[in-house]
Amino acid sequence: MDKALQQHRAAIDAIDDEMLKLVNARAMHAQAIGALKGGGLIYRPEREAQVLRRVKENNPGPLSGESVARLFREIMSACLALEKPLKVAYLGPEGTFSQAAAIKHFGHAAHTEGCASIDDVFRNVEAGTVDYGVVPVENSTGGAVGTTLDLLLEAPLKVCGEVDLRVHQFLLRKPGTMAKAVKVYSHAQSLAQCHEWLNQHLPGAERIPVVSNTKAAKLASEDENAAAIAGEAAAEVYGLEKVAQNIEDEPNNTTRFLVIALHDAAPSGRDKTSLVLSSKNQPGAVYELLAPFARFGVSMSKLESRPSRTGLWEYMFFVDVEGHHQDEKVAQALAELRDKAAFLKILGSYPAAVL
Ligand SMILES: O=C(O)C(=O)C[C@]1(C(=O)O)C=C[C@@H](O)C=C1
Structure with missing residues (x-):
């Protein structure tokens, strides 16, 4: 058993060394491509989609197509950052689903910058203070995000990508809180997504819409009588306890985001x-x-x-x-x-x- 384990680990080390060489060789090609672009657009959404589709199609397994695509997403993100680190604006603060969507689309090597509002995301992209923006456009339960649609109509910007994000909602409380929550803070969309759950489990609690789920988490962290509905990342930011999980009414609850830029x-x-x-x-x-x-x-x-x-x-x-x-x-x-x-x-x- 010990011997077999050691053999497998030695094989993994050898493969990792090979992979290190290969990913760096790949990175050098990306750098060379960056130089060929001569100051033109670095990020090429169509090429990235083709790379990800190709690895999914050619994947022999046992890793799932989804897993290999996620790995290559990160490899490309790091390669692109060598050409030019991208700045991506999202509806902040840190820990929102918008940030999760930005990272899902651009990978962890992109610099994500939280904005105070969806308007601000548009303004920053328009002014060129960031390269791209990620904005929510519709949710499978809550429907369209009106602000985003109105801004798309007016802004001189283009849509260059879409991101689908499975959204899981949690009921969060300050740790050790015993009293029943009399107030529930969350973004209006999240309150809508958990409407039935709230009717059943917290029928008397006042539902208070706030600008973001992270703001809701902050408010709940300061108030023993309150709870927040937010995602896991927001719970971590404010050290809240997850009292109930996956409380969204629809199990396939998905939010669609658009990537906005000066080009499509x-x-x-x-x-x-x-x-x-x-x-x-x-x-x-x-x-x-x-x-x-x-x-x-x-x-x-x-x-x-x-x-x-x-x-x-x-x-x-x-x-x-x-x-x-x-x-x-x-x-x-x-x-x-x-x-x-x-x-x-x-x-x-x-x-x-x-x-
Ligand atoms: O093919 C390119 O244009 C590249 O710059 C390389 C690469 C990659 O790593 O595959 C990196 C960034 C682009 O967004 C697309 C693809």
Whole structure:
């Protein structure tokens, strides 16, 4: 047994030495590519998606596709940091799901910077104080994030990526607290995601929406009568006790984030395009407006309406379609849409999430 264990460990050491050489050889190629880019864009979302899809497809196992993709995510993140360390803004403070999404997408070598609001994330990307921003856009239970949609409409920015993050919520208390919580702090979206659980387990408690789950955790850490709903990372930041776990009503609770930048992405082979449009205010106008997608065989993966700020009962439609705006079918549908829509803004094309 001891001998067998030693043999396996010796084999692992030898493999680790090989891997060290290989990852560093890979890093040197990335550095050389960085030099070839000559000050142009370093981060290439389409290439990163292709690398991750390729390792998933070629993975012989026993490691899962998901595991190898996560490993390569980190290797690429470190390689990219050698070319240029990226600054990524997210809705802070530290420990939010937005930060988890930023790290999931860019890896740990990126510098993540927490902003006080979603507006601030947009402003920082626009001003160029950061390279990218990660903003929540919809949750599978709570629905669309209106602020993000409104800002996408107005800001001169592009969408260059998407991140899907499985969200688990916890009920957090100051350690050793015995009294039943009379107040529950959390972000409005998280309160919505745990609505049924709260009805059942804390029916009398006041639900108080605050700017972030981390803020909620901070408030609960200072108040024996309060609890917070937040993720595991927020619990760690404030040393709170996890009184109940996975309290989200829907087990597949997922939040989708968008990566915003001054540019979108080149085609990766499996892409999405996000756009926002409005129709003329006539009966059947919306149906007519979206007809070109059906005619050119372009699948729609999302349709979200939002009241327009300019006219009463006028709406903006946020649409995601499958394909890149340079793909022939998508380009043809968009050309037709341009004639029909009262307003059309293409928010960007980007690789469909791999991780
Ligand atoms: O292929 C490139 O353009 C690279 O810079 C290399 C690399 C990688 O490590 O694979 C690193 C950063 C880019 O975002 C994409 C890929």
